[in-house]
Amino acid sequence: MSPRDSSRETAEDTRRPVLPPEQQDALRRAVRLEWTTLAVMAVTVAVVGLTTGQSQAMKAAWIEDCLSLLPPIAFLVASRRIRRPSDRDHPYGHHRSIGVAHLVAAVALLVMGTFLVVDSATGLLTAEKPPIGIMVLFGQPLWSGWVMIAVMAASGVAPVVLGRKKIALARTLHDKVLYADADMNKADWSTAVATIVGLVGIGLGLWWLDAVAALVVAASIISDGVKNLRAAVRGLTDARARSYDEKEPHPLTGQVEEHALGVRWVADAAARVRDEGHVFHVELFVVPRPGQDPPAVELAGLRDSVRELDWKLHDVVVALVPEVPGFQAPR
Known part of the structure; x- marks a missing residue:
C-alpha cells in the first residue's frame, strides 16, 4: 500500500x-x-x-x-x-x-x-x-x-x-x-x-x-x-477529554492506551484525545519494541482496532515515536 x-x-x-x-x-x-x-x-x-x-x-x-x-x-x-x-x-x-x-x-x-x-x-x-x-x-x-x-x-x-x-x-x-x-x-x-x-x-x-x-x-x-x-x-482549547457531564476524565483515553499496550510489537503507548463534540479525535503515540519495524498495514490494523473500541473514536491517527511525549499525564 x-x-x-x-x-x-x-x-x-x-x-x-x-x-x-x-x-x-x-x-x-x-x-x-x-x-x-x-x-x-x-x-x-x-x-x-x-x-x-x-x-x-x-x-x-x-x-x-x-x-x-x-x-x-x-x-x-x-x-x-x-x-x-x-x-x-x-x-x-x-x-x-x-x-x-x-x-x-x-x-x-x-x-x-x-x-x-x-x-x-x-x-x-x-x-x-x-x-x-x-x-x-x-x-x-x-x-x-x-x-x-x-x-x-x-x-x-x-x-x-x-x-x-x-x-x-x-x-x-x-x-x-x-x-x-x-x-x-x-x-x-x-x-x-x-x-x-x-x-x-x-x-x-x-x-x-x-x-x-x-x-x-x-x-x-x-x-x-x-x-x-x-x-x-x-x-x-483541547483540554483532556472528559465525560459528558464534565465530572471526570473520560475513561476512553486509558482504554485506548491499554489496548495499544496489548499489541505484541508495542513497547509503550500514550494517547492524546481531543473532544470534538459527539466524537473524539485520537493521536496514539506508540513506541515499537527493539528490533520491530511495523509496516503500514500493522499501523492501519492498530488504528482500526482502536476505532472498534467505541463509536466515539471516530478519527484515529497512529504515530511511531522513539519515546512517548513527556507532557502525557501518567497512566
Whole structure:
C-alpha cells in the first residue's frame, strides 16, 4: 500500500457516518425533544410575560425562561452542521459546532444572570416595593399574585419532565449542550419555588422577599453560566477529554492506551484525545519494541482496532515515536 493510498483510505474513513444507528436514533429523539421544548417554553414565556407585573422575582423568572430557549436553538443548529462531511477547509469535520453552541449558550447565561443580579440588588437597596394589584376574574375581584403563583407552579412541571428525558439522551450521544439544557430544565422547579416565595412575601407585606427571590434565581443563572462556560472553553482549547457531564476524565483515553499496550510489537503507548463534540479525535503515540519495524498495514490494523473500541473514536491517527511525549499525564 503506497503512502498516498493509505492517506486516501484514512480520509475516506473519516467521512463515514459519524453516528452509529443507536446514536442516530437518539439524535432524532433529541431533536424532537428540543422542538417540543421550544414550543413549551414559547408558551411559557408568553404566559409569564403577561402576568409578570412589577414583581422582580417574576421578571427574573421570565428572563430565565427566555434564556431557556437558547440551548435548544444552539443544539438544533449544531445538530445540522455536524452532518457535513470533512473537506480541505475543515479537515476535522464540523463536530466542533457542538462546542461553539455550548459556548454561545454559556456566555448568554452569564451575561443575563449578571444583569439580573445588578437589577435585583438595585431594587433591594433602594427599597423598591413592587405593587401587585387586583384583577377581576369572572366578575370577582382577585389578587393578581394568586394568578402569578398558579402560572409559576404550572410552568415548572414540563421543563422538569423534558429535562429528565434529555439526560439519558445526552449520555447516549455524549452531548454536552444537551446535558446543559437538561440540567437547566431540571432546575426550573427551584426557580418556580423561589418566585412563588417572593410573591407570597409581597402578599404578606414582606416586600424584600421578592427581590431576594429574584437574586436567588439570578444566582442560579450565573452558576449555570459559569459551569457551562468553563466546560465549553475547556473543550474548545483541547483540554483532556472528559465525560459528558464534565465530572471526570473520560475513561476512553486509558482504554485506548491499554489496548495499544496489548499489541505484541508495542513497547509503550500514550494517547492524546481531543473532544470534538459527539466524537473524539485520537493521536496514539506508540513506541515499537527493539528490533520491530511495523509496516503500514500493522499501523492501519492498530488504528482500526482502536476505532472498534467505541463509536466515539471516530478519527484515529497512529504515530511511531522513539519515546512517548513527556507532557502525557501518567497512566
